[in-house]
Amino acid sequence: MSVAGRSVPVRHPARHRSRTGLTAARPDLRWRAYLATTVRILRQLAGDHRSVAMILLVPSLIIALMYFMFDAVPTRPGIPSPFDNACLVMLGVFPLIVMFLITSITMQRERVSGTLERILTTPLGRFALLGGYGTAFSLAAAAQATLACLVSFWLLGLDTAGSPVWVFAIAIVNAVLGVGLGLLCSAFARTEFQAVQFMPLVIAPQLLLCGIIVPREQLPDWLQWASNAMPASYALEALRQVGAHAELTSLAVRDFLIVTGFAVSALALAAATLRRRTS
Template identity: 65%
Template sequence: MTATLSRPAGPKPLRCYIATTVRILRQLRADPRTVAMILLVPALLMTLLYFVYKNYPAIPGAPRLFDRIGITMLGVLPFVVMFLITAIAMQRERVSGTLERLMTTPLSKLDLLGGYGTAFSIAAAAQAAIACGVAFWLLDLQAAGSPLLVGLIAVVDAVLGVSLGLLASAFARTEFQAVQFMPVIVLPQFFLCGLLVPRGQLPGWLEAVSNVLPLSYAVDALQQVSTHTGVTGLMWRDLAVVAGFAAVALGLGAATLRRRTA
């Protein structure tokens, strides 16, 4: 009889992915300052925004300015905070040599970035829950739709920030360079998402640019919740677009991740 050679079984992809996720969550737990920034900064900024607009005169029959701006910021702030923290954390792993050591193992790039994405997305869900809780129950933010829908959109926005942060970190060589991507990736989306000026009132070429930026769809989804008592097809479409952008960014991050730091 011919003997069959059995190939040694490598690490299971699911096991690698779960192990990476658990490792990142443990690292986060051991870093109280990062945890505080993730969980508290959006809620504190929402509180600051409330006091900024507290005495602003409201037009009779129109929503308060805080209600109009605040519901949008519940999507923007998690996106910005998670982008910044994820890009720096991933770059710190690269500079410390941890990433290079991991990439010499059979761990795939997608397992690695998937673990990072999942760990930070869990933190993002806690962040969105706290920010929405403070906004709706302590600051009396008013919206026609359910606060749970706002929380769902905020979580997806935060996951988008995580994915873009991972993608940006692939092109940075230092933590400072990772931070420098923020004005390139985040600020144009903030200016063109419809928060400062309705997108329909932008010059034609800027409106065309805003139509391909994911934060524009996140803001549109939040505006649907703010003006409709139930879910709408447009809200689900916009949310799906944001989730699609996050998935593509994660895939591009895996494709561009270097196995060596230099």
């Protein structure tokens, strides 16, 4: 570079090194932002005592109520008790319902407050941001499913032919499914009330068609096709397989993997909607 007959050396490599340093720092920045997002959501949940009660206590209390409801009901020898059957259903249903509600409402609150849009201006990518939210809610979901299973097996005497570990695993993945569906549906709501309104649309058909009320094989053909496209059907079937068979069946493994696939797909679809505006 020449200035009034003089040459002034310009060290372009220094600028290139700065860019390289910035690029190298991005993974670390994204990792820290991911952890900060996860910790922030967990602190918000912990500070909301009603949400903590909804997540941790309500499922266990309702399962305990069911125990006393079925306590005096006679049971024929060799047949699972009515409580065992009903409790397995609840361990699949409650994590899905509760985590869908908590996640969709909390996520919509983040959108309305502008917190989500501000975070999206940072180096944290959409999938990393979703990972922060998803990790926080999934940890809460795992705590809920774990407590409900502990109460059911060790306090209320739930008895299954298969290992309780698989009941734990299915309940947790079903809770994570509720997280994924809640994150996804919150993207299409403008208010918290609208987020709640998605529950009859997304959750109610799954509860009606998963086999709780009418066995799936007795449904009309077109409703069986609809039931086969809903993850709750596979979660309930997997729980029933664990409840009825001492060894893990291939059908239970298949259903578990299908529910896991639904949960991952819901989280991926939710990531695609994170740039939606609140206006």
